[in-house]
Amino acid sequence: MSSSALSSPNPLRLYLTACSGIVPAKQRQSALPRLTHAGFALENQHSLDRVYQRFAGTDAERLSDLHKLLDQPQWPQLIMAARGGYGAMRLLPKLDLARLGARLKESRSLLIGYSDFCAIQLALLAQTGAGSFAGPMLGDFGSASPSGYAINEFIAGISTPQRSLRIAGAQPQARGEGIFWGGNLSVISSLAGTPYLPDIKGGLLFLEDVGEQPYRVERMLQQLYLAGVLSKQKAIFLGDFSMQRHVDVYDPHYNFDAVVAELRRISGVPVFTGLPFGHIANKTTMPLGFPARFQGDGDGVTLQFLDYPTVDVSGVQIPALMAEHAV
Structure with missing residues (x-):
């Protein structure tokens, strides 16, 4: 965790998972400092550096992103996909969906992503009834000038009941x-x-x-x-x-x-x-x-x-997420 995140009164633990395509370096270099300075405590960042063929690591490495969560006594509030592309579908037969879904419902953590990552979200819903969130991935926070609409919708979407x-x-x-x-x-x-x-x-x-x-x-x-x-x-x-x-x-x-x-x-x-x-x-x-x-x-x-989990975002500095250049 960075000192910036730790200094926040209510740092949000944000666990990153790269289950699909390679994460471009420019997105990492912009998104990570932007999220850190906004007050997120980032976890599993090393997954963003992996490269195997067109994927963000081998199937086993990408599987480990989610399976490692099963060993954590307390889950992070947010689990976010790094990017889409292709690759999540290859993981479905070996994912421990039953345990992942049970822990997701028990912890009320928010699993967030879209595009190719929805294969995992839909599999969890189909096999265990566990819900998640369709929302931005790491790459969306890595653009030179992030969308103010998307940032505000993200914060409201994860924190506002019955929106x-x-x-x-x-x-x-x-x-x-x-x-x-x-x-x-x-x-x-x-x-x-x-x-x-x-x-x-x-x-x-x-x-x-x-x-x-x-x-x-x-x-x-x-x-x-x-x-x-x-x-x-x-x-x-x-x-x-x-x-x-x-x-x-x-x-x-x-x-x-x-x-x-x-x-x-x-x-x-x-x-x-x-x-x-x-x-x-x-x-x-x-x-x-x-x-x-x-x-x-x-x-x-x-x-x-209606009736979905939310998180406390009082420690998030929204202007830092909208900064035109990562600090």
């Missing part, structure tokens, strides 16, 4: 309640047919992705439809898909709107768009695997998250 999120714009008129779950569409579709995809009935499914053309997004949605996942949901929430960078070769009018229209047709449930989440700077932070309710009124939709 609400309003998404403006034309939306379906519908309301309901269920387990809020989901993540990266590519990862979720790859887990279909395995014991690591949660079987949520009456759920609120959220999806995001990046780097995929419209037809590939629709193909993955069709896979979830054919697997019976979509029709079980009470509503579907779409985050960012970065579709503005992808134009269909055969028909430029076959775009994200066309994909959404097809999703609405095949799912038969309300589909909401504009969720501020995904591979974007201005992302929110949301409980994953916990109850939530929604109300769409035509001019927008309100999400209210």
Whole structure:
């Protein structure tokens, strides 16, 4: 732990885990001092330096990040993924999900990440019912100028009970309640047919992705439809898909709107768009695997998250997290 973190009246223990791709040096060099000076006591930093092929270490090394937690009598308040990419799926058969899920629920620690890391989050939810948080990873704190919106959403998301999120714009008129779950569409579709995809009935499914053309997004949605996942949901929430960078070769009018229209047709449930989440700077932070309710009124939709663990952030210096250059 650094002296800066120790000087904080209520330092938050933040355990870092690198279960997927290599962590770029620039992200480490900016994010680590920024988090330290903000009052976080960082743990397991050596995991960020590992390199094996395209991964942040061998499978055994990446497995050890989470398994080492099982030997700790008191868990850190926060456990954060370093980055996405690919690799988490390879760990699922050897992860001690039963013990990890039990300790996660007992400790009420917050497991945070998105992208490729959601494979582990969804596996824990499927196998043990343990919830986590869809939110920023280490890399999000490593940009030259971090998003003020994302920082404020992160702090509010991990510390505010029964928090609400309003998404403006034309939306379906519908309301309901269920387990809020989901993540990266590519990862979720790859887990279909395995014991690591949660079987949520009456759920609120959220999806995001990046780097995929419209037809590939629709193909993955069709896979979830054919697997019976979509029709079980009470509503579907779409985050960012970065579709503005992808134009269909055969028909430029076959775009994200066309994909959404097809999703609405095949799912038969309300589909909401504009969720501020995904591979974007201005992302929110949301409980994953916990109850939530929604109300769409035509001019927008309100999400209210319920009954999830929170942490005390009184010792966090928020301006340090927003500093344009790491100190």
